Amino acid sequence: MNKLKLLFVTVITLSVFDSFASQGKLLATPGVSQVEGSGGGGIVPWAQLAGYASEDEFAINGFCSRADVTDYTLDVCGTQINLFNRVELSYAQQNFAVPALDTEIEQAITGVKVRLYGDIVYSDWPQLTLGAQHKSLDDGTVATLVGAKETSGTDIYLAASKLHLGAIAGYNWFWNITTRYSEANQLGLLGYGGANGGEKLLFEGSTAIFLSREIAIGVEYRQKSNNLGLGEQDWHDLFVAWMPNKYVSVTAAYLDLGSIAGAAEQTGWYLSVTGYW
């Protein structure tokens, strides 16, 4: 928990020093930080690389997020480095609290993402990105207990995104689709694989409309597999992102995470802050 607090304080402190921020992208176009630390929405990694670096710049971002649903809380803090808008490296630390069992599950995620083609605003075809997230549980006791085969795993995903200027009655319209190859149970917090299966190809999508340069509202969907036979369900969220400038963004969402580890109807709130340099 102390690690998280330290990261959180660092994020807040650094957002005050904005002097060397790279600013080469248009406002709001990099998106925000998703729960596994990659640039994205809230639950889906997007094709954009995190941060405002253009092809001649690099960017460093830090974020912290909290998801508070019926029976659980997930805290995540992490950082991304964007190198010349070609490569994104990310690291995130997740802390999943199960108050009923007085237990915390911690997981570290290292991510890499490479932009293969395009620019979400300017290219004729959508921006296309290939990424990987390597996740590892600090302590696999709970995962093993619920029947997971492994305590670490690697997801691979391909994402495509596009911002259509003025497309819907003059408002800017954004969409992203991601296909992920993964064997993770609940992001990996409940381990990898299980009696019901392992690696699967999963579909994820996000779409948003920009009410102004600074405010976007949107929805996300993330398909989940049910490897453990505990009734894992697809995730949904409804989000509002506020990007008042190129130094900070704040995202709030309503989450519907379905059933988690046998506890049904996990709905609740999500709040995330990213600072950009």
Added chain:
Amino acid sequence: MLKLIPVIVFTMILSACSNISNLTLYQQLDGQAGLERLVDSFINQIGNDEQVFHYFEHANISHFRAGFLNHLCVLTDGPCKYTRDSMVEIHTGMHITEADFNHVVDLLINAMNEQNIDHTVQNKILARMAPLRSQIIKI
């Protein structure tokens, strides 16, 4: 999937509103007078900007003003014909970077905000300019 419904409904309401207007972008910008106010704001933004002013250091301001106005008039479906050099001819040798291009877009947005141009009209102008980027940067 149910959650998408409010978004779809909202989107439909938005489209209903904007379709009331059959005016060209040029007309929505208050014609020639409006374009002139916008271009003057834009020139003012550029003139006060440290990052991109150097591109314009040796430019002839009244020539730029007339040319950009003429181009904007055509871009917004105004009663004009573009009579000047092509985008490629104008910007060749400037070696404009991706970041500086976006910065100029930021300045144009500032100018449009200064002129109280409606958000949706702004986006439609930007949508027509965006495809020109490849004829302007890195040449």
